[in-house]
Amino acid sequence: MKRLNWILAVVIFSVLAVFFKTHHIQKNKIYIAPSGVDNLSRGLSVDNPILTLKFSQILVDSILKKFPNRNLAIEILIASGTYSNVSLTWTVLPVNLKTLHILGMNPTNKPIFDGSELKETGFLSFRATAGKPTNISISNLHVQNYFKGISFLGDPNKPIQGWNGSNSISNCIFEKIGSRYTNPVNPTSPRRSDAVITLTNSRNNIIEFNVFKEIHNLESAPEDATLHSLYLAHFSNNNIIRNNIFMNQHSGAPVNIRNYSNDNVVKNNLFKDIKPWAIAHWHCEKSDKTLNPLCPTFKYDECPSFGTLTEGNIFEETPLIDYLRPYKSFSCLFKAESKFFIKKTNNIKTELSEFSLIVTATPNGRHNFGLCKYPTDCVTSGGYCFQDGSILPPPSNLKCQSTAPGESVWLK
Numbered sequence: 001m002k003r004l005n006w007i008l009a010v011v012i013f014s015v016l017a018v019f020f021k022t023h024h025i026q027k028n029k030i031y032i033a034p035s036g037v038d039n040l041s042r043g044l045s046v047d048n049p050i051l052t053l054k055f056s057q058i059l060v061d062s063i064l065k066k067f068p069n070r071n072l073a074i075e076i077l078i079a080s081g082t083y084s085n086v087s088l089t090w091t092v093l094p095v096n097l098k099t100l101h102i103l104g105m106n107p108t109n110k111p112i113f114d115g116s117e118l119k120e121t122g123f124l125s126f127r128a129t130a131g132k133p134t135n136i137s138i139s140n141l142h143v144q145n146y147f148k149g150i151s152f153l154g155d156p157n158k159p160i161q162g163w164n165g166s167n168s169i170s171n172c173i174f175e176k177i178g179s180r181y182t183n184p185v186n187p188t189s190p191r192r193s194d195a196v197i198t199l200t201n202s203r204n205n206i207i208e209f210n211v212f213k214e215i216h217n218l219e220s221a222p223e224d225a226t227l228h229s230l231y232l233a234h235f236s237n238n239n240i241i242r243n244n245i246f247m248n249q250h251s252g253a254p255v256n257i258r259n260y261s262n263d264n265v266v267k268n269n270l271f272k273d274i275k276p277w278a279i280a281h282w283h284c285e286k287s288d289k290t291l292n293p294l295c296p297t298f299k300y301d302e303c304p305s306f307g308t309l310t311e312g313n314i315f316e317e318t319p320l321i322d323y324l325r326p327y328k329s330f331s332c333l334f335k336a337e338s339k340f341f342i343k344k345t346n347n348i349k350t351e352l353s354e355f356s357l358i359v360t361a362t363p364n365g366r367h368n369f370g371l372c373k374y375p376t377d378c379v380t381s382g383g384y385c386f387q388d389g390s391i392l393p394p395p396s397n398l399k400c401q402s403t404a405p406g407e408s409v410w411l412k
Contacts, residue, residue: 027073028063030056034081049079053086053102053113064097073099078141080109085117089125104140107171115146119183120191122148126164129155133166133204144175147182147193154201156234159260163235165203173211178227178251180216192217195231195256203237208244215249227251228280236261247272253280263307274318281305 029044036042036049043050043059050056056076064072074097102124104110113123123146128134136152143149150169155162177196184190196215199205212229229246232239232255239261246254246269254274255266258281271278283302 026067026070027075029075029077030059031077031079032056032083033079034083046077053078053083054088057088057090060097060100071098073101075101075103077103077105078111080104080106080111082112082114084114086113087115087118087121087123089127091127099135099137101137101139102141103138104142107140110140110142110173112142112144113146114144115182117183118146119185120147120179120193121182122146123150125151125153126167127153128164129153129158129162129201131158131161131163134164136167137170138168139170139172142173142175143177144173145181146177147179147191148198149174149177149196151195151198152200152202152205153198154235156201156259159201159235163201163203165205167202168206168208169197169210170206171209174213174215174229175211176214176216177212178216179218181214184218190218193227195227196229198231198233199236199239199261200233201235203235203239205236205239207239207241211245211247212249212254213245213247215251215254217251228256229254231256231258232261232264233258234261235259236264238263240265240267241269242267244269245272246270246274246278249273250275253277255279257281257305257308258302259283259305260303261305264305264309266308266310266313268312270314270316271318272316274315278313278315278318279308279310281308 031043031046031049032051032053033049034051036051038051038055040059040062042048043056050059053076060074060076063074115121115123123143124138126134126136134152138150152164152167154164174196178193179190196212197207207230215227215229217227227249229249230241236257241255242265250273253276254271255278257264257279260283266279281304283304
């Protein structure tokens with residue numbers, strides 16, 4: 001009997017040990033401060049910080065290798081101050097890294113990351129394509145003077161298996177992002193930036209309580225109207241965008257949803273002084289690929305996105321709320337999972353009336369939709385003014401239309 005009890009005790013202990021090993025999450029903290037020094041002997045206490053976010057990658061790798069059989073949660077805590085010209089890419093996230101949180105220690109005095117001296121470079125990029133939640137959180141940072149901001153990049157050629165997700169960005173300020181605020185690689189031909197935050201095949205993320213302001217490309221950069229605060233592209237589903245402020249953005253829709261990125265929620269945000277529109281739904285048609293630089297050659301044809309919910313948003317000094325490109329091609333591999341493209345509830349519009357624009361874009365790119373008086377006011381070749389049918393008096397009801405008559409329809 002004693003032998004049986006001993007064997008049973010060993011079995012129970014072994015089971016508990018395995019359970020603890022596989023379910024317990026060990027928490028580790030890394031500290032960064034302007035007074036720090038980059039050294040492997042530092043960074044694990046608030047009184048002994050390292051200096052750079054780049055060196056924190058080395059410490060993260062060191063911790064993961066030290067505990068290869070434990071589930072780890074790592075916090076990178078950043079003291080207030082200014083950190084210049086930081087640009088990082090995480091390409092491999094080990095399976096034992098269960099959560100990674102990068103945060104400013106003082107939410108009211110956020111650490112500033114300034115990319116003024118970089119050339120057409122983003123701040124942070126995470127590449128994860130294993131089809132698993134990555135659980136990365138970023139909060140309490142002030143990011144300024146960058147070409148791009150933060151990217152969560154899955155594999156756009158593997159819609160089902162190549163995703164990442166369950167990430168969050170909160171309580172951050174993104175200011176002066178775009179080609180206007182960084183040094184071009186080629187001054188005679190500056191590139192355009194396309195996003196502050198990019199989600200590519202990334203799902204179940206939350207973007208909340210952030211401020212996006214002064215998001216602009218150079219006027220000389222091509223496709224100037226294609227810079228977005230949030231770019232949800234290529235199967236980026238079930239994301240929540242709530243309680244953010246978008247202000248002073250004239251280089252493209254702050255929220256752009258593209259290529260079968262379905263069932264996203266845009267809720268309780270403030271859009272102020274936005275041109276040409278606040279929320280866009282776009283995809284490349286099959287005929288665009290050889291003519292439009294925005295349309296890469298993927299293994300599939302792009303599809304429209306469905307099921308977007310916009311609720312409780314406030315639009316100030318924003319003439320147009322949303323843009324929806326109609327779906328013409330029938331070679332899309334995926335079927336609509338929802339009966340609606342956009343569902344709008346309890347949004348508040350101030351100054352001008354609310355309209356939705358549906359327009360068929362020509363293969364060679366975008367057009368300048370805006371107020372006009374004469375055909376020459378429209379910068380597109382062959383563009384002309386037309387009346388949108390609203391009750392507003394001219395010139396508020398005159399807009400630039402694309403080259404072919406009958407392609408644009410304004411809906412109340």
